[in-house]
Amino acid sequence: MAYTTTTPARRRPSGQQGWLSKLLAAGRLHKERRALTRLSNQQLSDIGITRAEADAEANRGLWDVPNHWKR
Numbered sequence: 056m057a058y059t060t061t062t063p064a065r066r067r068p069s070g071q072q073g074w075l076s077k078l079l080a081a082g083r084l085h086k087e088r089r090a091l092t093r094l095s096n097q098q099l100s101d102i103g104i105t106r107a108e109a110d111a112e113a114n115r116g117l118w119d120v121p122n123h124w125k126r
Contacts, residue, residue: 089113
């Protein structure tokens, strides 16, 4: 009979909300918002937003996240 030596996967305690994954997601959001400011007007037009909309999005606070993140 063979025995395995792998350890079981660690699980987060039920009350923990994955703060590290939220922090990493916030960092990605910040990076994406800053990238909007570097797009040309033509590139913004291609994705369907105006320069004013891109600037408004880029200037939102880090705590101002999409609604589906707040669950």
